[in-house]
Every structure is written in structure tokens, then in C-alpha cells.
Amino acid sequence: MADSKFDTPQLREYPIIPKLKKGVMSHSKPFIAKEPHQEPLGFPGELVDDWENVAIKKMADLQGKYRSLQVYLDSCVKCGACTDKCHYYVGTTDPKNMPVARQDLYRKVYRRYFTFAGKYFPKLVGATDLTKEVLDDWYSYFHQCSQCRRCSVYCPYGIDTAEISMAAREVMDTIGVGQKYCNEIISKVHKIGNNLGLPGPALEDTLEGLEEDVEDETGVAVKYPLDVKGAEVLLVTPSADFFAEPHVDGLIGYGKVFHEAGISWTVSSHASEAANFGMFIGSYDNMRKLAVRIREAALELGVKRIVFGECGHAWRVAYSFLNTLAGPWDFLDPKYPVPQHICEVTYNLIQENKLRFDKSLNDDMVLTYHDSCNVARASRMGDSAGGQFLIPREIIKATCNNFYDMSSDTIKEGTFCCGGGGGLLTDDLMELRVKGALPRMEALRRVVEEKGVTHMAAICAICKSQFSKVFPYYDFTMDQIVSVHQLVSNAIILTGQNDENDEENHPQEDIDEAA
Amino acid sequence: MLSFSIAALFYIAFFILAYGLVVKILQYKNTPAPLKIPTMPAPTTQAGVVFRMSKEVVFFESLFKSSKITWLFGWLFHFGLFLDMLRHLRYFIDPVWFWVVIIQPFGKYGSILMLVGLAGLLARRIVVDRVRYISAPSDHLILVLLLCITTTGMAMSFYLGADVISVKSFFVGLLTFNIQNIPADLVLISHLVMVAFLMIIFPYSKLLHAPGLFFSPSRNQVDNAREKRHLAKWAQELEKTN
Ligand code: SF4
Numbered sequence: 001m002a003d004s005k006f007d008t009p010q011l012r013e014y015p016i017i018p019k020l021k022k023g024v025m026s027h028s029k030p031f032i033a034k035e036p037h038q039e040p041l042g043f044p045g046e047l048v049d050d051w052e053n054v055a056i057k058k059m060a061d062l063q064g065k066y067r068s069l070q071v072y073l074d075s076c077v078k079c080g081a082c083t084d085k086c087h088y089y090v091g092t093t094d095p096k097n098m099p100v101a102r103q104d105l106y107r108k109v110y111r112r113y114f115t116f117a118g119k120y121f122p123k124l125v126g127a128t129d130l131t132k133e134v135l136d137d138w139y140s141y142f143h144q145c146s147q148c149r150r151c152s153v154y155c156p157y158g159i160d161t162a163e164i165s166m167a168a169r170e171v172m173d174t175i176g177v178g179q180k181y182c183n184e185i186i187s188k189v190h191k192i193g194n195n196l197g198l199p200g201p202a203l204e205d206t207l208e209g210l211e212e213d214v215e216d217e218t219g220v221a222v223k224y225p226l227d228v229k230g231a232e233v234l235l236v237t238p239s240a241d242f243f244a245e246p247h248v249d250g251l252i253g254y255g256k257v258f259h260e261a262g263i264s265w266t267v268s269s270h271a272s273e274a275a276n277f278g279m280f281i282g283s284y285d286n287m288r289k290l291a292v293r294i295r296e297a298a299l300e301l302g303v304k305r306i307v308f309g310e311c312g313h314a315w316r317v318a319y320s321f322l323n324t325l326a327g328p329w330d331f332l333d334p335k336y337p338v339p340q341h342i343c344e345v346t347y348n349l350i351q352e353n354k355l356r357f358d359k360s361l362n363d364d365m366v367l368t369y370h371d372s373c374n375v376a377r378a379s380r381m382g383d384s385a386g387g388q389f390l391i392p393r394e395i396i397k398a399t400c401n402n403f404y405d406m407s408s409d410t411i412k413e414g415t416f417c418c419g420g421g422g423g424l425l426t427d428d429l430m431e432l433r434v435k436g437a438l439p440r441m442e443a444l445r446r447v448v449e450e451k452g453v454t455h456m457a458a459i460c461a462i463c464k465s466q467f468s469k470v471f472p473y474y475d476f477t478m479d480q481i482v483s484v485h486q487l488v489s490n491a492i493i494l495t496g497q498n499d500e501n502d503e504e505n506h507p508q509e510d511i512d513e514a515a
Numbered sequence: 516m517l518s519f520s521i522a523a524l525f526y527i528a529f530f531i532l533a534y535g536l537v538v539k540i541l542q543y544k545n546t547p548a549p550l551k552i553p554t555m556p557a558p559t560t561q562a563g564v565v566f567r568m569s570k571e572v573v574f575f576e577s578l579f580k581s582s583k584i585t586w587l588f589g590w591l592f593h594f595g596l597f598l599d600m601l602r603h604l605r606y607f608i609d610p611v612w613f614w615v616v617i618i619q620p621f622g623k624y625g626s627i628l629m630l631v632g633l634a635g636l637l638a639r640r641i642v643v644d645r646v647r648y649i650s651a652p653s654d655h656l657i658l659v660l661l662l663c664i665t666t667t668g669m670a671m672s673f674y675l676g677a678d679v680i681s682v683k684s685f686f687v688g689l690l691t692f693n694i695q696n697i698p699a700d701l702v703l704i705s706h707l708v709m710v711a712f713l714m715i716i717f718p719y720s721k722l723l724h725a726p727g728l729f730f731s732p733s734r735n736q737v738d739n740a741r742e743k744r745h746l747a748k749w750a751q752e753l754e755k756t757n
């Protein structure tokens with residue numbers, strides 16, 4: 001299906017709510033996981049006999065474990081307020097991509113088996129048996145939800161379709177219908193420690209390569225350490241940071257920040273992955289096992305702090321769940337929140353005047369900022385609500401002269417997902433990814449035209465990969481997506497660097513005034 | 516006979532409503548929320564959560580953000596309903612509290628708000644293709660039921676009048692298990708039967724959104740995951756096994 005022909009949606013001047021077209025995305029399905037990707041996660045390798053009963057039993061189990069699921073299944077009034085809020089609906093116009101319709105795929109089965117009305121008056125309340133067709137719809141449309149939570153912001157009861165998608169995926173895994181992309185990746189982390197299956201020696205090579213590059217460029221011996229016992233900080237970052245563009249430029253930036261602030265740090269080869277795909281498949285158990293690796297690494301290396309690199313869903317699991325999954329963290333330095341985001345670290349250092357920048361080094365760019373969905377709506381940075389919006393922007397403004405936000409209904413808690421989150425960043429879902437990016441592309445196009453924006457910064461590995469891939473479909477170029485810490489890396493002045501003498505010619509004050 | 520049937524109907528309806536709601540509320544309360552999932556940005560204190568919830572309950576804040584039209588009709592209906600329910604207190608309380616007397620005329624106009632709200636919501640359900648797509652027959656019928664309750668009530672208070680004294684003695688009698696005569700008035704009886712039916716379906720339908728809102732983890736959780744470890748019972752069990 002990767003090569004199926006599809007049309008890239010037209011960017012519209014005035015985004016109006018599209019008319020629905022039934023079934024236009026029913027063909028979109030990710031590859032099914034085979035046994036080797038299912039078994040390590042504790043799931044059967046193929047559709048089990050008696051799958052209907054197994055599925056219904058799993059649904060009952062989940063309803064008893066998750067209040068969110070139980071309350072959301074009962075509480076929807078079909079007001080329709082969420083119907084136009086999902087980027088996949090806007091981009092595909094398939095009605096089953098309206099958040100409430102997606103939930104209803106699950107809810108109609110819930111009603112049939114678990115509610116009085118659905119048992120005795122199924123037609124009246126739209127309840128149906130769990131049939132093969134329903135299961136096919138589940139597989140298709142619960143893999144068209146990036147668990148971005150935009151619908152939850154706008155629902156009068158906060159109903160979060162992400163919770164339903166996670167439950168549906170877990171039910172499907174339990175009966176042997178898993179998604180290859182996610183489950184293959186999770187099994188790699190269980191075995192090797194990161195999503196890409198990069199073993200320790202490969203990481204070491206990469207990090208050494210970075211040290212050489214940075215030293216060549218700046219003349220400063222910035223370290224990118226691996227498995228160093230007794231380091232102050234354990235950096236847990238998405239594995240894409242080790243090699244993909246523009247991710248790696250972000251990693252270079254983190255290293256420069258730590259170096260300049262005199263904070264010793266290390267990456268761990270045991271927990272060399274920030275992203276936790278256990279969340280995407282709704283599996284508490286898998287999510288927990290992946291998170292525990294971080295605890296083990298922190299204990300093993302004897303660090304005092306844990307810092308996460310730029311990654312959206314990873315930051316959700318880190319900020320909101322890590323304490324639950326792998327805490328308590330009483331063996332770490334209580335002066336710092338556990339975990340911290342690299343942006344919090346950098347921002348605090350900027351506030352304390354510990355970093356110096358030459359903003360003009362980013363003058364070749366006019367920037368905007370994409371709030372990653374799971375940072376914006378599922379986590380926080382800093383001490384007060386909304387810090388997740390403020391802090392990355394302040395870092396950009398401290399390192400760049402030209403910054404403009406996109407229109408207000410497409411940023412902060414109203415931000416649109418990049419189109420590739422929630423375990424959908426796979427080539428077999430390319431059509432969905434391109435179409436789902438539409439609302440973000442429209443907002444970006446507007447600031448490009450009105451403000452002359454040339455680049456969009458992000459702090460999520462998925463967003464960065466997704467945009468580099470889908471930009472060309474919308475006549476942008478791959479390199480127009482940048483890491484926030486890439487901007488930091490460009491502008492930071494390292495003590496003792498090659499051209500530091502030149503810096504006398506434009507002292508900090510001038511630079512600031514130019515802003 | 517009629518009085519007796521209506522009385523029995525209301526006892527049964529009340530029992531089903533109360534029992535159904537208690538069962539549901541206990542279910543929500545006893546089902547753990549194993550992870551912190553407030554929709555951010557979220558309040559960082561319990562007081563902040565109370566404030567956030569109050570804005571949702573009183574002003575429908577999230578709905579206001581998402582759809583002004585739905586908000587307008589939805590809010591008009593609920594506000595009208597609220598006024599009208601207060602107004603109806605006079606049928607149960609003797610002597611009638613002072614403030615219930617004061618709001619009587621407002622309660623009367625509350626029904627107009629309800630009518631406008633319900634008509635708007637029904638129209639939206641039929642006209643807007645997205646909302647039509649997600650509607651089951653029950654979604655339309657609940658609106659129709661509410662419309663019928665509203666219009667029969669309005670017919671009595673604006674045109675036909677009703678024997679309020681008898682109605683009151685009937686309901687006060689119900690409260691003290693002393694069944695009085697109910698006037699054999701077709702409009703009144705249909706109004707009452709429909710209200711009883713609404714009470715019966717309440718705990719078995721989407722009307723559960725009323726208690727549901729208070730239990731929604733995305734709205735009622737405090738954003739303090741890093742400061743305070745949040746652990747469900749069943750998740751604690753997992754820690755023992757490995
Ligand atoms: S906004 Fe909430 S209550 Fe309304 S239809 Fe969507 S999920 Fe249901």
C-alpha cells in the first residue's frame with residue numbers, strides 16, 4: 001500500500017469544514033505484525049480462535065482498569081463539537097476520522113455487550129456485534145488516530161479519543177492483530193535498548209563522530225559521553241537523535257549546552273531510547289518495562305538527574321507517567337524535577353545568564369514553532385501551567401532574531417498534530433500521513449506568505465521525521481524543519497571557541513539590541 | 516386508579532433513577548485512573564481543578580471553545596432546564612421557600628430558553644452532515660422527548676393552566692407516602708409520564724454525561740505528576756511480579 005497513488009490535498013485559503021465522504025480511507029491499514037513481533041510483547045502471533053470472546057473479555061478488563069475508558073464510553077452526547085477538530089478528518093474527509101465517530105467504532109461494541117439499551121435495543125442506540133467487518137474497521141481507523149488529544153481539548157467532557165484508540169489497539173493485540181511498526185520497535189527496545197536497534201558499539205561510533213565534528217568546527221572539545229558512571233545527568237533522547245537529520249543537530253546542541261554549563265552527562269546504552277511505544281499500543285505493561293530500563297540505567301550509572309531530549313510522546317511518558325511507571329526517584333538529587341526536559345535545562349541556564357549567544361548566526365532563517373501535540377496537551381515544562389508553550393519559544397527568541405507564531409487556533413493547546421504521531425510514522429501509512437499534515441501545512445503556508453517564514457522548529461523526533469518526509473508533497477523542502485537545540489547549537493558561543501576573539505567586535509549588548 | 520398508577524410510576528422511576536445513578540457513580544469512583552492524563556495546560560493545585568470544573572459545569576467552557584452554535588443552544592437548554600427545575604420545587608415544598616417564589620416568573624421563561632435550545636440542537640442534528648452522521652435514533656428521540664416535556668409544560672403554564680393546588684398535594688403526598696388525587700388532565704398526565712420515562716432512561720443512556728463530567732480524568736486531575744507519585748492498585752501489583 002506504500003505506493004498506492006493518492007492526491008496530496010490542496011492547501012485551502014480559508015479552512016472551512018469539509019463535507020464528509022464515506023469510506024475514502026477504509027483502505028488505509030498498516031502492515032500486520034507477525035509472530036516474531038508479537039511474542040516478545042506477550043501477544044499471540046495470529047488471530048486467535050474464539051477471538052470475539054477474547055476481545056470482549058479484554059474490553060471488560062480494560063473498563064475495570066481505566067476510569068477514563070469507562071467514563072468516556074458512557075458520557076458522549078454526540079454533540080458533534082469534536083467532529084471537525086481532528087487533522088485526519090480535515091485532511092481525509094472520511095467521517096470515521098471524526099473523533100466521535102472513531103470512538104463510536106468501539107462504543108457501539110461496548111453498548112452491545114455491556115449496556116442494557118445495547119443488549120435489548122441495539123438498533124435504537126446504534127449498537128452492533130463485534131464482527132469481522134467491525135474488527136477491520138477498528139484496525140483501519142484506530143490506526144488513523146495519532147493520539148494527539150486535540151479532540152479532548154474541545155469536548156465538553158474532555159473525552160479523549162486517544163484513550164479509546166489505545167484501548168482498541170490493546171484489545172487487537174490481545175487477539176493477535178497487532179501493528180507491525182509499533183510492535184517490531186517495542187521488541188527491539190526490549191532486546192537492545194532503542195527503537196532503531198542500535199547496539200552499544202554503533203552508538204559509541206556515532207557519538208565519537210559528533211565529538212570530532214564539533215571540535216573541528218569550534219575548536220572546543222565538547223564531549224558526547226556514553227555509559228559514563230558517576231556523570232551528573234543521564235540524557236535519555238530519542239534514538240533518531242543519533243543519526244537522523246535534523247535530529248542530530250539537536251543532540252549536538254544538548255552537548256554544547258551541558259558543556260558550557262559545566263554539567264557532566266552521559267547517554268546510556270541500556271536506555272538509549274526516550275520514545276516509549278508502549279503507550280501507542282495502550283499496553284501499560286510494555287510501557288512500564290520500557291520505562292524501567294531508564295531506572296536501571298540511572299541506578300547503574302549512579303547519576304543525579306535525568307534529562308530527556310527533544311521528543312513529544314516521549315516527554316508525555318516522561319513527564320506524566322515516569323514517576324508512576326518507574327518511580328519513586330528518591331535516589332536522585334531532589335533539587336531537580338524528575339525527569340527534566342532539555343528545554344527546561346537550557347531555559348534555566350539562559351535565565352541565569354550562563355549561556356551566551358550570537359543570534360545573528362541564525363539570521364539566515366525566519367522561524368516559526370510547531371507545538372508538538374503531546375508536549376502541548378499531555379505534559380508540561382517549568383513550574384506553571386503553559387510552561388510547555390513559553391519555554392521553547394523563549395529559547396528560540398534567545399537564539400534567533402526572527403520568530404513569528406502561526407495563527408492562534410493552530411498553536412499551543414490548539415496545535416495540530418504533524419500527522420505522524422501515535423505509532424503511525426511508517427511508510428505503509430504514507431497517504432494518511434500526507435493528508436493528516438494538511439492543517440499544519442496550511443498554517444505554515446500562511447506565515448510563510450505573510451511573514452516570510454523560512455523554517456519551522458520543533459522538539460519532537462516524530463514531528464521532525466514526519467515533516468522532512470511530507471514537506472516535499474506540499475512544496476516545502478525537507479530541510480525547512482529544524483530542531484530547537486539546533487538553533488541553540490548554531491548561536492551558542494562556547495568558551496574558548498575558534499572565533500571567540502571576533503566576538504569582541506559584536507559584544508552581547510549590541511546583539512540583544514538588534515533583536 | 517389513575518392517581519395510583521401515576522404514583523406507582525413515580526416511585527418506580529425514582530427508584531430506577533437513584534439506583535442506576537448510584538451504581539454508575541460507584542463504578543466510576545471505584546474504577547482506578549492509573550495514569551495522569553489531564554488535558555494540558557491543567558491546574559497544578561486541587562483548588563485550580565475546582566475552578567476548572569466549575570467553568571465547565573456552569574459555562575461549558577470547552578464547548579464554547581469548539582462550537583459557538585452548539586454552545587449557544589446547549590447552554591440555553593441547560594440553563595432553562597436549571598431554572599425550570601428550581602421553579603418546580605414549589606410542587607414539593609410546603610411552605611414554599613422565599614427564593615423559590617421569587618424565581619417563579621424566571622422559571623416560566625426558562626421554558627422558552629429550553630424550547631429554543633432544544634429546537635436548535637435538533638435542527639443541528641438534522642442539518643449538519645457531520646452531526647447527522649454520528650446520530651443514532653436514540654439521539655434524536657431524546658431531544659424529541661425533551662421537546663415534548665417542554666411543550667406540554669409550556670402549554671399548561673402559558674395557556675391551559677393546571678390545577679396546581681391538586682398537583683402540589685399529589686406530589687407532597689408522594690413524599691409522605693400518602694397518595695392524593697391527581698387531576699385527570701391529559702396534558703398534565705402526558706407531561707408527568709414523559710418525565711418519569713426520562714428519569715428511567717437517565718442512568719442507561721448518554722444522559723450519564725451529567726455524572727460523567729465530574730469523573731473525567733482529563734478534566735478533574737491535578738497536574739502534579741512529577742511531584743507526587745500516582746499509582747493505581749492494580750499497577751502496584753505489577754511491581755511485585757517483576
Ligand atoms: S465533543 Fe465529546 S461529547 Fe461531543 S460528540 Fe465529541 S466526544 Fe462526544
Ligand code: SF4
Pocket residue numbers: 085086087088097098099102144145146147148149150151152160161162417
Ligand atoms: S486524538 Fe487526535 S488523531 Fe485521535 S481522534 Fe483525537 S484529534 Fe484525531
